[in-house]
Each structure stands twice: as structure tokens, then as C-alpha cells.
Amino acid sequence: MIYDVIIIGSGPAGYTAAxxxxxxxxxxxxxxxxxxxxxxxxxxxxxxxxxFPEGVLGPKLVTDMKSQVERxxxxxxxxxxxxxxxxxxxxxKTAGTTYQAKTVIVATGASAMYLGxxxxxxxxxxxxxxxxxxxxxxxxxxxxxxxxGGDTAMEEATFLTKFSPKVTVIxxxxxxxxSAIMLDRARKDPRISFLTNKIIEEILGETEVTGVRIRxxxxxxxxxYPTQGVFLAIGHKPSTGFLNGLVDLxxxxxxxxxxxxxxxxxxxxTNVPGLFAAGDCVDPRYRQAIVAAxxxxxxxxxxxxxxxxxxx
Amino acid sequence: xxxxxxxxxxxxxxxxxVPVLVDFWAVWCTPCQIQGPIVEDVATTLGDKVKVVxxxxxxxxxxxxxxxxxxxxxxxxxxxxxxxxxxxxVTSKDVLVGELTKLM
Numbered sequence: 001m002i003y004d005v006i007i008i009g010s011g012p013a014g015y016t017a018a019x020x021x022x023x024x025x026x027x028x029x030x031x032x033x034x035x036x037x038x039x040x041x042x043x044x045x046x047x048x049x050x051x052f053p054e055g056v057l058g059p060k061l062v063t064d065m066k067s068q069v070e071r072x073x074x075x076x077x078x079x080x081x082x083x084x085x086x087x088x089x090x091x092x093k094t095a096g097t098t099y100q101a102k103t104v105i106v107a108t109g110a111s112a113m114y115l116g117x118x119x120x121x122x123x124x125x126x127x128x129x130x131x132x133x134x135x136x137x138x139x140x141x142x143x144x145x146x147x148x149g150g151d152t153a154m155e156e157a158t159f160l161t162k163f164s165p166k167v168t169v170i171x172x173x174x175x176x177x178x179s180a181i182m183l184d185r186a187r188k189d190p191r192i193s194f195l196t197n198k199i200i201e202e203i204l205g206e207t208e209v210t211g212v213r214i215r216x217x218x219x220x221x222x223x224x225y226p227t228q229g230v231f232l233a234i235g236h237k238p239s240t241g242f243l244n245g246l247v248d249l250x251x252x253x254x255x256x257x258x259x260x261x262x263x264x265x266x267x268x269x270t271n272v273p274g275l276f277a278a279g280d281c282v283d284p285r286y287r288q289a290i291v292a293a294x295x296x297x298x299x300x301x302x303x304x305x306x307x308x309x310x311x312x
Numbered sequence: 313x314x315x316x317x318x319x320x321x322x323x324x325x326x327x328x329x330v331p332v333l334v335d336f337w338a339v340w341c342t343p344c345q346i347q348g349p350i351v352e353d354v355a356t357t358l359g360d361k362v363k364v365v366x367x368x369x370x371x372x373x374x375x376x377x378x379x380x381x382x383x384x385x386x387x388x389x390x391x392x393x394x395x396x397x398x399x400x401x402v403t404s405k406d407v408l409v410g411e412l413t414k415l416m
Contacts, residue, residue, distance in 0.1 A: 034346070034402055034404070035343070035346065035402070036346055037342070041342040041343070042342060042343070078349065095406065124383070124400060125382060125383035125400035125401070126380065126382055126383075127382055129382070129383050131343070133340070133341075133342070134341045134342070134343055134344075134383065134384055135382060135383045135384065137338065137340075137369070137370070138369075138381065138382040138383070139382075207380075208380070229382075
């Protein structure tokens, strides 16, 4: 069978795209990947998605998006894509199955980055974590650090105070990328303190984390700072490795979309005709659920238009 | 898939005559919701040559602490009452089936 649209990814971009394509009666399959729901599934309260006056839990928001898509008949498969090829049609491969479609929408988002230290790798799951909502529970009564300066770092720090009596945010600059409201909330919390202009050189401990070795970027002073947990929130990298060779990526791995100034051009088109991209995998700048959802809608409409003009 | 608890762990896992895959999980852990169906699938694929169980770390702190679980999902394979292999984070069916098959 040849689908009209294969959507790779299941965050707000992927599900919004699927909502539009399936509502337009296009035969749609969503390949949801190894982290179905994407980054929203590891957040807690989402206060900046319009339509929820009391806020909404991230996992709930994305589960509701999924239900909405299912109402219009899109298929959703819990499979991760390993390769995409194009001849007359697109062939999309997962571990066990091969799918074919006339168009593809890439909405694979981004995944959390690690520092890349051997000591971090050794102690992952033994005090080093990339997900406070998953692992905070294991740090009841323990002191922890959060590494990073964005919204994720502030959210994780605030969340961790439910378990930890003392949370230290360690950031490599003295300016924060976090939004004012998130930063303010963390700064007002007496259980959260801040260390700025500090780089993590090593995570200390043999069988479990005992501390971090940090260097001051101004004075070069190195100190060992005791902690039992290290939560990393240092940013994300786009999940686009499987596209290499087919689709143009920028040096950081983001999919290049046309984004021309002409409103008549498909803004989500890539260098491959019929392949569109949306959400955090194209967006190093905004990285918001609402932006991803908007781009998912654009990609769906671009794909629909493409199918009309190429005979569907 | 059967649940094990702090009360049944010794008998069900440590004294098992076949390799046991234990999925340490909790309700509030979203990646665990992804791991759950994968582990069920492993159980279906391998049948009674292995035992596949899950342990809720929230309700059963003793064994979660004993094995130093600090991140979930964690999966451990036990053979003859000892930990033979450990996986941290969402782990694919292929990897789990591969490791279990080696230990059968």
C-alpha cells in the first residue's frame, strides 16, 4: 500500500500535521518513534499553550492530541524510523517494516544533550539523569545540581524541590536563556541557589555520584562541589541523523527548509520534492510546542498542495 | 505480565530457575509507559523460556533501593539469583530479546 503521507514523529508538530492530513482525507500513518509524544512527555505543567486557562500537563496535552488525530482515522505505529529513501515514491524503513508514501513530513523534534564526559556516561542512572520528572523521586532528601540555563533547567530545578532540600543550578554563563517567569520562580525559591560562570569538568564518584568538579570561567578556579545527583538540562540536538544523505541539514543537524519570504511558496519544503519538515527538528530558535504545532499545520497544508499538483 | 513486590521478589526472581527480566517502573514516569508494551512484547516472543515481570518502585522501595535504582525505566536480567545485565532508559525489544537469548 502507498500512503499519501508518512509523518515521522509524534510531538505537537507530528500530531498537528496528522490532524490536518487525515481531516483532509489523506491516507496518513504516523511513525511515533522511540519517544512517543516527544519532549512534552517529560515536562510537567505547560502554562503557555493557549486554550488551557489552568495550564495543562505536558503528557496530557500530547495524549489528547493523539486522541484527536485517531478520531480522523490516521494510523499511529510505535516504530522508530531508521532510513528514508526516495525513488518514484518515498520508502521509509523501521526495524521491522517498510512503508511507502507519496509525501513525507519529518517532525522528529530534538532530544536532550549530554555533556559528553566519560564520567557522566559511567554514572548515568547512578546519580546522573536527563529527566527530573522520571528520576527526581530517587533523590528524596538528597542534594542535587541542575546543569543548564534555559527553561528546562528552571523547570527541573523547581520540580526537584519536591524531593530535594537543596538544589543548585550550575550555568556556564551569567545570563540565562530561560524566560523571565521561569527564572523568577526559581530565584524566589529558597531551596534553589545559583552558581554562574561555571563549567562542569568532571562528575565525581565511583559507583554513585558524590560531586561535580567545576571550573570558574572567569578565574579558572577549580573546586569540587558535593552533590548526590546531577540533572542535565543543557539543551537539545535535532533528531535527524537518519536523514543524512537525502535531505539537506545545516551544520548543527537541523533540517533546512525553504522559509522564503514569498507567502506563495511552501515554507516547510526541503531540497527533496515531497518531503516537508516541521517543529524542533527545523527550529533552533523558538522551540515551543505551539510553534511546532503551527509548523506541523503548515507542513500538512504544503503536503496536501503538493499532492494536488502532482496527482494524488 | 506479572507484578513482583518486595514480598515476592525473593521467590519469583532470586530463586527462579529461568532467567528473569525485571522492569523497574512507576506510574508517573512517562518513558516507562513506552517501555511497558516493549517488555510485554518480549514476554510474548520468548514464552516460558524466560520470566518477565515488573516492579513498581513507588510501592516497593526495598528492592529498588537494594539494586541502587536511581533512574527509570531500568531493566535488569537476573540469572541464578544474580544480576546478569542491566539497562537504563528505554531499551528496544531487539536488545532485550538478544541479551535474554544469550542467557537462556
